[in-house]
Amino acid sequence: MNFHFYKYHALGNDYIVIDPNKANIDFSEKNIRLICHRNFGIGSDGILVGPLLQGNSIHLRILNPDGSEAEKSGNGVRIFSRYLVDEGYVTTKKFSLGTMGGEVYVELLDDKGQQIRIDMGTVTFQSTDIPVDGPARAVLNEELIIQGQRLATTCVSIGNPHCVVLYDEPSRETALDLGPAIENHSRFPNRINVQFLKVLNRNNIQIEIWERGAGYTLASGSSSCAAASAAYKLGLVDNEIYVHMPGGIIKVDIRQNGHVFMTGSVNQVGKGFFSDELWAQIQVK
Incomplete structure (x- = not known):
């Protein structure tokens, strides 16, 4: 049928x-x-x-x-x-x-x-690849002012664009409040997915997600990979990371060859x- x-x-x-x-x-x-x-x-x-x-x-x-x-x-x-x-x-x-x-x-x-593992490919932090306006550069820990708040942002592409925001206590309310303004900021010509990131320890992070074109979501695979990759690039975590979201946990492995693997349920x-x-x-x- x-x-x-x-x-x-x-x-x-x-x-x-x-x-x-x-x-x-x-x-x-x-x-x-x-x-x-x-x-x-x-x-x-x-x-x-x-x-x-x-x-x-x-x-x-x-x-x-x-x-x-x-x-x-x-x-x-x-x-x-x-x-x-x-x-x-x-x-x-x-x-x-x-x-x-x-x-x-x-x-x-x-x-x-x-249970499925995906090789999501390699990430890039280069502004021209994401894309992010301004001179060609790696977009790491850059300040972005949204609604009077000075946010530390790291941008990454894993085939789609992401802005990872270090945040002390990420919440649904944070994503709903700040997510749309970041998604549609003039710095991001193709709009952007947004993750509010808290590092729990060397192998665990917590994120709240605002997805480009979809809004607030309980979980996201590419967002998990982007947030984990940003935290790893900044030296905040090891290469095996469990990403905690309201919907559950995704495991992200960052390999020496630069590939990012994501494991989760369906x-x-x-x-x-x-x-x-x-x-x-x-x-x-």
Whole structure:
């Protein structure tokens, strides 16, 4: 049976998978916003579109609730990998996926794909790669003034842009208050994901997250990698880091070759059909 949508969460960060081989959807900004809306639609932190088959490789698109498209999502990649296992698209424990932010390598740590490790690639702190306005430089511990607060920020790209803010007591309220202003600051021409970071000890950090195009989220894979990489670059942690978020914990390993590995869980929520009324609005005419 070909369902219209499949829903999963990774530590409370929930995505809808829509398989173009099973449902013909018009992914206009209006339709994306409607599907993701938690009152008028199915409700999610984004939509994963795939598998998109290009030769022998599998690609996916990652759509934010505001209709924009994300280059990469750690949780999204883990969720999509679990979907590929559930629907029989992959039968091996190791495979690769193409994203707009580059290729990622997946390893299933159990037969069902409930625990997954992702090689997220390498990070860069260079302003021209993230991007961050101003002269070419590594963006480390730079001051950013937001609402009268002087914030220490380190910016990083892991295929998508992040601004990591050292903060004494990060909270949901902090992310909701300061996150939108940082995301849309003129220093960041493509907008930016934001993490408020507290170092707990050499192997544990705590973050609160404001995601570009999605808002406040309970967990994020790429945010975990970015925050851990920033803390490591600043000499605040060792190379094996547990990232604590409201939704749970992701393990990040920073290898000597510069690759960042992320390990976390995925849970299936459900699968189903759009009502005739909603389907009439979102199907490709």
